[in-house]
Amino acid sequence: MDVTPLIDHLNSFLPLTEEETSELQKRVSQKTVKRRQFILSSGEVCKHYNFIVEGCFKMYKVDDTAKEHNLHFAVENQWITDIGSFHSEQPSQLYIEAVEPSSILQISKSDLIHFYEHNIKFNRIFRVMVEDEFVRLQNRLLQTISTTAEQRYLEFIEQYPDLFNRISNVQVASYLGITPEFLSNIRKKLSQS
Amino acid sequence: MDVTPLIDHLNSFLPLTEEETSELQKRVSQKTVKRRQFILSSGEVCKHYNFIVEGCFKMYKVDDTAKEHNLHFAVENQWITDIGSFHSEQPSQLYIEAVEPSSILQISKSDLIHFYEHNIKFNRIFRVMVEDEFVRLQNRLLQTISTTAEQRYLEFIEQYPDLFNRISNVQVASYLGITPEFLSNIRKKLSQS
DNA sequence: CGAAAATTTGACATGACTCAACTGGAGTGG
DNA sequence: CCACTCCAGTTGAGTCATGTCAAATTTTCG
Numbered sequence: 001m002d003v004t005p006l007i008d009h010l011n012s013f014l015p016l017t018e019e020e021t022s023e024l025q026k027r028v029s030q031k032t033v034k035r036r037q038f039i040l041s042s043g044e045v046c047k048h049y050n051f052i053v054e055g056c057f058k059m060y061k062v063d064d065t066a067k068e069h070n071l072h073f074a075v076e077n078q079w080i081t082d083i084g085s086f087h088s089e090q091p092s093q094l095y096i097e098a099v100e101p102s103s104i105l106q107i108s109k110s111d112l113i114h115f116y117e118h119n120i121k122f123n124r125i126f127r128v129m130v131e132d133e134f135v136r137l138q139n140r141l142l143q144t145i146s147t148t149a150e151q152r153y154l155e156f157i158e159q160y161p162d163l164f165n166r167i168s169n170v171q172v173a174s175y176l177g178i179t180p181e182f183l184s185n186i187r188k189k190l191s192q193s
Numbered sequence: 194m195d196v197t198p199l200i201d202h203l204n205s206f207l208p209l210t211e212e213e214t215s216e217l218q219k220r221v222s223q224k225t226v227k228r229r230q231f232i233l234s235s236g237e238v239c240k241h242y243n244f245i246v247e248g249c250f251k252m253y254k255v256d257d258t259a260k261e262h263n264l265h266f267a268v269e270n271q272w273i274t275d276i277g278s279f280h281s282e283q284p285s286q287l288y289i290e291a292v293e294p295s296s297i298l299q300i301s302k303s304d305l306i307h308f309y310e311h312n313i314k315f316n317r318i319f320r321v322m323v324e325d326e327f328v329r330l331q332n333r334l335l336q337t338i339s340t341t342a343e344q345r346y347l348e349f350i351e352q353y354p355d356l357f358n359r360i361s362n363v364q365v366a367s368y369l370g371i372t373p374e375f376l377s378n379i380r381k382k383l384s385q386s
Numbered sequence: 387c388g389a390a391a392a393t394t395t396g397a398c399a400t401g402a403c404t405c406a407a408c409t410g411g412a413g414t415g416g
Numbered sequence: 417c418c419a420c421t422c423c424a425g426t427t428g429a430g431t432c433a434t435g436t437c438a439a440a441t442t443t444t445c446g
Contacts, residue, residue: 061335069339071331084328087321120313127320128280134327135277138264141334142254145370146262148401168424177338182402184426228445342434361392375434377394 001030005053006105009077013125020119027111033102040096046085048106052076055102056166059094060174070175073099073163079129099167149178150186194223198246199298202270206318213312220304226295233289239278241299245269248295249359252287253367263368266292266356272322292360342371343379 003025010016016024033039033055040046042062050057057080059072071094074080085092086109115122143152153176157164164172173183196218203209209217226232226248233239235255243250250273252265264287267273278285279302308315336345346369350357357365366376 061339063339067339069335071335083324084331087324087328116317120316123313123316123320124309127316127323130320130323130327131276131280134323134330137327137330137334138277141330141337142262142264144334144337145368146254146256146260150401170424175338179403180425181404181427185402188426363392372435373393374395374436378434381394 001025001028002053003028003105005077006051009051010125013128014121016121020121023115027114028105028107031104031106033098033104035098035101038095038097039104040082040085040092040094042093042095043091044085045089046082046092046094046096048108049079049081049086049112050096051079051105051107053103053105055104056099056163057096057102058099058167058171059096061094068174069177070171073160073167073171073175075163075166083130099171144177149176149182150190152176153183153186154190194218194221195246196221196223196298198270199244202244203318206321207314209314213314216308220307221298221300224297224299226291226297228291228294231288231290232297233275233278233285233287235286235288236284237278238282239275239285239287239289241301242272242274242279242305243289244272244298244300246296246298248297249292249356250289250295251292251360251364252289254287261367262370263364266353266360266364266368268356268359276323292364337370342369342375343383345369346376346379347383 006028007016007021007024010024030053031039039048039050039057040059052074054076056073056075058070059074059080059082060068060070062068072080080096082092082094082096084090085094089109112122112126116126143155147155153172156172156176169183169187170180173180176183199221200209200214200217203217223246224232232241232243232250233252245267247269249266249268251263252267252273252275253261253263255261265273273289275285275287275289277283278287282302305315305319309319336348340348346365349365349369362376362380363373366373369376
């Protein structure tokens, strides 16, 4: 098992000592995930913080008319977790599904708590990580309540050009909060002008 | 200056010792804010974490057509801060304005860093606080991309009955991402059924 | 009281959804 | 290698959700 990508990622927040690194190595487990496989299903408690080594995931809710609503995409060197369910230990209402064949590193809650209690760095790293995600989410919400679908699409392409090539337009539409048909309209209109 | 409300609030996350309490007392400053007064304006760097002792604030963006878009309301015993600007020390694009005559307690960045570095509890408390806010924001985004304005209005009333009585419908509309006129339509329709 | 802001109303315009049909790859099994 | 299926993507017609603008009315607060 190679935890290098995770170590590198954490080092980018705060440098870790060798001891911390080896401690981490002991408490992380590796998992290979096939395309379309779930690492969290609605109704389950989210038991892990998931760090993506390779691949791509989506996190979404399914509403009562069976439509998917995408909250988040994540690729290599990012985390994907239902933080609410993870901390409250209540059933999640979300799914986390692999969009591509993937490889992840998982940390369980008890192990994360171990790090929180024995090492000030981890509190700090995870606080900063959540703050960064919070800011991103806040900007997206602001955009969602203040702009039109076309603008949101354009900004999405600009902000995540990599993602844009890896996921279907159905997924993008769901992320933007519109129907695939309407996204198709927008794309047509944009290609004509 | 009475910091009791803040102490109580922090104690609800993790109990503080007397020493921590008195340390906090030294590093917090009190401020009285009039209705319509700003504690943050677009273009400024957000220099404080603001804890509300009394009153109510809104945080919003003004777009290029001069319309306000409300990101957040906060009342007694809650925090209101542009976390992004606070940590990056970049100019904020947001305003934080008192909706009522208010009283707040402020912690500057250097003081917060002092707590982070000298006391593991504060990292922990602020990590948990941001996580909670993150979950709230995530649910709101999910709701925004998956439901109609009428549903969002009904859920808003249900979730924040207190707030609902303290702020104008113009503000609520801006929070829900719709125009005041359309909110007026919704309210009329609901009162008829 | 008086000014400013909030709320309501209605006519009209545009954004966005629904449904159904069609097109065109990307696998898959024979 | 072909025929087949299965999705993703597109198209268009009709409908509903929401926005714009302007004006009248009511409320709020200094």
